[in-house]
Amino acid sequence: MRPRGPGVRGRVDRGVDLLCSYPAGQMMDRFGRRVVAVPSLLVIGVAFLALPIADDLVSLVAVAVLLGIGNGLGNGVIMTLGADTAPPRTRAEFLAAWRLMHDSGMFAGPFAVGAVAALSLAAGALTVGGLAMLGAAVMYRYIPRYSAWPRRTLQPASASEKAAHTTTPS
Numbered sequence: 001m002r003p004r005g006p007g008v009r010g011r012v013d014r015g016v017d018l019l020c021s022y023p024a025g026q027m028m029d030r031f032g033r034r035v036v037a038v039p040s041l042l043v044i045g046v047a048f049l050a051l052p053i054a055d056d057l058v059s060l061v062a063v064a065v066l067l068g069i070g071n072g073l074g075n076g077v078i079m080t081l082g083a084d085t086a087p088p089r090t091r092a093e094f095l096a097a098w099r100l101m102h103d104s105g106m107f108a109g110p111f112a113v114g115a116v117a118a119l120s121l122a123a124g125a126l127t128v129g130g131l132a133m134l135g136a137a138v139m140y141r142y143i144p145r146y147s148a149w150p151r152r153t154l155q156p157a158s159a160s161e162k163a164a165h166t167t168t169p170s
Contacts, residue, residue, distance in 0.1 A: 012064040013071070020072025033081055034143040038136050040074030045132030052122035070132075078102055081143065 028036045047066035054060045082098035117124025 013068040016068025017072040021075045024073045037139040041136035043070030048129030051125040
């Protein structure tokens with residue numbers, strides 16, 4: 001493959017990712033978190049499983065498009081799930097710990113996959129693809145089919161909320 005191949009793959013991947021982000025957020029709010037999380041990981045898994053057989057620019061761009069779609073669908077789903085499950089009284093502390101765990105995985109993951117890829121690049125891609133498929137199964141099992149957040153009906157404002165938003169003419 002020519003040296004321009006990885007650069008083209010990166011640009012295509014990021015462009016498709018960006019195009020999928022907004023619709024994914026709308027789908028999460030309308031249909032629930034599972035509807036986005038599971039397909040995102042399935043698409044990423046399929047893309048990584050196909051990566052070892054991508055031997056020319058066209059097939060590499062096709063894998064990049066799949067990765068962009070999967071990543072774009074999954075943009076924000078982990079932090080959204082954290083916000084959904086955070087206890088109201090300790091929301092900041094919970095989300096800080098949630099983010100710490102997320103970032104720890106983002107830090108350690110490449111080292112673990114790199115150790116496998118040191119044996120074989122195909123083994124690294126197949127490992128990530130298999131883990132994505134496993135992740136999809138776990139997300140399917142543990143994410144509720146529909147989240148009650150955000151609320152679908154407006155709640156009446158309390159007296160203190162009404163007073164806080166009332167202005168008196170001067």
